[in-house]
Amino acid sequence: MKKIKNKIVVITGAGSGIGRSLAIKLYQNGAKLALNDFNENALKETIKLIGSKSEIYTEIFDVSNKEDFDQFAKNVIQHYKKVDIVINNAGITNGNSSASETTMEAYNKVLGVNLWGMIYGTLAFLPELRKQKESSVVNLSSIMGVLGTPYQSVYSTSKFAIRGFSEALAAEELCNKTGVIVTCVHPGGIKTNIVRNIEGQNLSEEQLKKLDAHFPTTADQTADKIIYAIQKKKTRIVIGPDAKFIYFLSRFSHRLSMKYLVNWAKKLMKI
Numbered sequence: 001m002k003k004i005k006n007k008i009v010v011i012t013g014a015g016s017g018i019g020r021s022l023a024i025k026l027y028q029n030g031a032k033l034a035l036n037d038f039n040e041n042a043l044k045e046t047i048k049l050i051g052s053k054s055e056i057y058t059e060i061f062d063v064s065n066k067e068d069f070d071q072f073a074k075n076v077i078q079h080y081k082k083v084d085i086v087i088n089n090a091g092i093t094n095g096n097s098s099a100s101e102t103t104m105e106a107y108n109k110v111l112g113v114n115l116w117g118m119i120y121g122t123l124a125f126l127p128e129l130r131k132q133k134e135s136s137v138v139n140l141s142s143i144m145g146v147l148g149t150p151y152q153s154v155y156s157t158s159k160f161a162i163r164g165f166s167e168a169l170a171a172e173e174l175c176n177k178t179g180v181i182v183t184c185v186h187p188g189g190i191k192t193n194i195v196r197n198i199e200g201q202n203l204s205e206e207q208l209k210k211l212d213a214h215f216p217t218t219a220d221q222t223a224d225k226i227i228y229a230i231q232k233k234k235t236r237i238v239i240g241p242d243a244k245f246i247y248f249l250s251r252f253s254h255r256l257s258m259k260y261l262v263n264w265a266k267k268l269m270k271i
């Protein structure tokens with residue numbers, strides 16, 4: 001999809017980080033936006049930053065609620081008459097927690113938002129996307145969806161599942177010769193509010209700043225790579241020097257990449 005101008009783009013979790021950068025940049029490229037977040041003030045701030053003169057469709061709801069997502073899809077299609085690009089970006093983490101100590105509540109919550117939210121979003125818009133000559137679904141996985149990461153078990157589980165779903169769907173759309181390209185995105189550490197947004201997190205500002213230093217890529221750089229991937233019809237992108245290193249190391253040697261991640265986790269746990 002070469003041109004973004006006049007394309008109807010849906011973005012979930014557009015109130016912060018990568019979703020916000022995507023909304024601003026896609027708007028600047030002439031796209032018409034349908035934005036979601038469950039944080040109303042955050043989404044209002046995004047709209048303010050876009051500085052839009054034309055109307056932007058917004059809805060406040062939790063992506064883990066299927067009925068709300070289906071209704072949103074109906075409303076967006078009724079409003080714009082079509083949809084070209086759907087970016088399932090909304091996501092959360094529950095912070096550092098081992099597989100055995102993570103509560104069932106945390107498993108359900110993270111999988112509800114990251115995995116089910118992405119499945120609901122994709123399936124709600126897929127029939128409409130298939131009507132277009134070319135269209136795009138972008139799902140935010142992570143480098144933690146390529147290599148299981150210690151003390152991130154539920155997050156890693158959700159991001160592996162996003163990759164499995166996205167790759168299967170991408171191949172199915174190819175089989176059926178539809179115009180839908182499915183892109184699975186694997187960023188490394190991106191400087192956003194994802195850690196600050198962890199429910200009940202009690203890190204000091206100093207600890208948060210130290211953590212930020214381990215996140216080498218900005219949300220704007222990430223948004224640029226995602227837009228380029230949509231234009232080039234890429235089905236997989238790995239973003240950031242840390243993610244690329246882990247991606248290639250994991251293909252070279254699983255044992256070495258696990259060792260690398262154990263050391264990485266030990267360093268972060270000390271912060």
Ligand SMILES: NC(=O)c1ccc[n+]([C@@H]2O[C@H](COP(=O)([O-])OP(=O)(O)OC[C@H]3O[C@@H](n4cnc5c(N)ncnc54)[C@H](O)[C@@H]3O)[C@@H](O)[C@H]2O)c1
Nearest residue numbers: 013015016017018038062063090091142189190192193194
């Ligand atoms: N920041 C990173 O290092 C990183 C790395 C790899 C992947 N990702 C993924 O990128 C995506 C965007 O994350 P980010 O880093 O920009 O985080 P962020 O916390 O800055 O932004 C996420 C946005 O999603 C919204 N959101 C959360 N739960 C929601 C829900 N249930 N319904 C609707 N909106 C909801 C939040 O309110 C927030 O505005 C996520 O899927 C995340 O897992 C982030």
